[in-house]
Amino acid sequence: MTSLPLRLRITAWYFAVLATGFALFGVIAYYAMRGSILETVDENLQDQVQGVRELIERESREAELAHALREIEEIRAGSDLLQVSDPAGNWIYRSRTMAQFGPAAPGIAGASITTQQPDGVPLRVLTIPVHAAHRTYIVQVAYPLDDFHEALDRFRRVLFLCSPLLLLLASAGGYWLSRRALRPVDQVTREARSISAQNLSSRLAVPHTRDELQRLSETLNGMLERLEQAFRRITQFTADASHELRTPVALMRARAEIALRRPRSDEEYRETLQQILEDLQRTSSLIENLMLLARADSGAEALERTGVNMGDNVGEACLEGRSLAEPKQISLLTELPQSPLWIEAESNSLRRLFLILLDNAVKFTPPQGRITVSLTSSDGFAVAEVRDTGIGIAADDLPHIFERFFRADRARSRHTGGAGLGLSIGQWIAQAHGGTISASSKLGEGSVFRVRIPLARETGQ
Numbered sequence: 001m002t003s004l005p006l007r008l009r010i011t012a013w014y015f016a017v018l019a020t021g022f023a024l025f026g027v028i029a030y031y032a033m034r035g036s037i038l039e040t041v042d043e044n045l046q047d048q049v050q051g052v053r054e055l056i057e058r059e060s061r062e063a064e065l066a067h068a069l070r071e072i073e074e075i076r077a078g079s080d081l082l083q084v085s086d087p088a089g090n091w092i093y094r095s096r097t098m099a100q101f102g103p104a105a106p107g108i109a110g111a112s113i114t115t116q117q118p119d120g121v122p123l124r125v126l127t128i129p130v131h132a133a134h135r136t137y138i139v140q141v142a143y144p145l146d147d148f149h150e151a152l153d154r155f156r157r158v159l160f161l162c163s164p165l166l167l168l169l170a171s172a173g174g175y176w177l178s179r180r181a182l183r184p185v186d187q188v189t190r191e192a193r194s195i196s197a198q199n200l201s202s203r204l205a206v207p208h209t210r211d212e213l214q215r216l217s218e219t220l221n222g223m224l225e226r227l228e229q230a231f232r233r234i235t236q237f238t239a240d241a242s243h244e245l246r247t248p249v250a251l252m253r254a255r256a257e258i259a260l261r262r263p264r265s266d267e268e269y270r271e272t273l274q275q276i277l278e279d280l281q282r283t284s285s286l287i288e289n290l291m292l293l294a295r296a297d298s299g300a301e302a303l304e305r306t307g308v309n310m311g312d313n314v315g316e317a318c319l320e321g322r323s324l325a326e327p328k329q330i331s332l333l334t335e336l337p338q339s340p341l342w343i344e345a346e347s348n349s350l351r352r353l354f355l356i357l358l359d360n361a362v363k364f365t366p367p368q369g370r371i372t373v374s375l376t377s378s379d380g381f382a383v384a385e386v387r388d389t390g391i392g393i394a395a396d397d398l399p400h401i402f403e404r405f406f407r408a409d410r411a412r413s414r415h416t417g418g419a420g421l422g423l424s425i426g427q428w429i430a431q432a433h434g435g436t437i438s439a440s441s442k443l444g445e446g447s448v449f450r451v452r453i454p455l456a457r458e459t460g461q
């Protein structure tokens with residue numbers, strides 16, 4: 001069943017529900033009709049017997065009674081199925097038709113109403129004992145049911161013949177309707193099938209029907225939008241990465257080619273090799289960063305987090321940062337708390353995050369500047385701030401600094417050697433610890449980078 005196309009499944013369900021409905025309707029209608037016919041017949045019989053009972057109660061002589069009974073039988077059409085007997089089974093009166101088709105004298109009997117077929121004709125027979133003048137008479141009136149049975153049979157035949165026909169017609173209608181209703185789904189499927197990496201910017205046509213189909217198309221379009229953005233990010237990343245790699249490789253090649261153009265002194269060769277080595281170091285750190293981001297994107301870079309005192313971690317990063325700051329005579333001040341702040345972290349990654357911030361602070365702060373690193377706790381978070389008195393970041397650039405390969409001043413950054421990956425890696429590290437990183441800055445005055453990492457629930461591990 002599940003392998004059938006949806007429209008066939010809908011039709012099959014429609015058919016099953018309709019067939020059950022028809023069957024139920026048929027059975028109920030048949031029995032209701034039968035019940036109501038019998039009720040009418042029974043009421044009729046009760047009326048007739050009432051007349052006979054009054055007559056018997058009025059007439060005390062038996063001979064007169066038979067006469068009177070014959071009279072009412074002749075006057076009242078339809079009441080020719082009447083017989084009256086005494087408890088011993090002797091006939092007091094028996095109409096002609098009753099003599100032909102009616103049941104035998106019942107003898108002593110209580111009141112009853114039954115359907116009998118004594119002589120091939122179905123009869124509804126009402127039996128009532130009537131007491132009058134110390135005598136008891138058994139009165140029986142009957143009504144032939146053959147017409148009714150015939151009507152019921154006809155009704156049954158009509159039901160049996162028409163139901164399958166109606167069912168077939170309704171199912172065909174159901175199939176047609178479901179095909180019609182599902183045609184737009186086919187259309188969406190066809191359109192969706194034609195979208196690939198080459199035309200990821202195309203969108204499905206959205207029917208303005210305010211129904212499931214509109215929602216489906218809009219949802220698929222939303223998904224395409226997200227896919228396109230992700231795809232564009234990846235293509236951009238690949239393009240930027242190859243560009244960043246090509247520059248140092250071209251540089252190293254040019255250095256080597258120039259050096260080999262004519263014979264050089266040992267000193268000159270050494271100098272060239274030294275420069276190439278520096279380029280190589282920068283390039284391999286760039287490759288390492290690229291690979292880290294690629295692993296982070298694919299979800300392969302999982303952190304092994306343990307209980308870490310964030311104060312110790314920031315302190316260690318500052319120690320390394322100091323060796324970066326010293327050559328530029330930048331002072332590095334630390335304001336770390338006395339008591340430990342426990343967080344769940346991978347200490348190497350976390351140290352790397354602070355080194356990225358310190359490296360930037362040193363890089364973008366003129367000599368004799370000042371960098372302040374502070375750590376506090378607030379609202380269940382450890383909050384670290386790296387503040388510098390550097391060149392600052394323009395308000396237009398601030399929203400972009402965490403983007404990959406973003407550098408506010410490309411020329412200056414090329415000189416300082418950065419690829420613009422530091423903060424993207426830093427942001428990934430902060431997020432991988434369940435935290436956030438944000439920045440505020442004033443051009444010409446300095447910048448503040450704020451890292452918030454949730455405190456571990458159980459402290460003092």
Ligand SMILES: Nc1ncnc2c1ncn2[C@@H]1O[C@H](COP(=O)(O)OP(=O)(O)OP(=O)(O)O)[C@@H](O)[C@H]1O
Binds near residue numbers: 388391402408409423
């Ligand atoms: N402390 C800061 N002061 C001023 N500008 C900054 C600061 N930190 C970052 N920026 C700006 O944000 C840009 C992106 O920083 P990011 O660390 O991502 O790249 P980078 O330092 O240029 O290169 P990389 O970190 O890959 O060596 C920087 O190029 C710079 O323009």
Ligand SMILES: [Mg+2]
Binds near residue numbers: 421
């Ligand atoms: Mg950097």
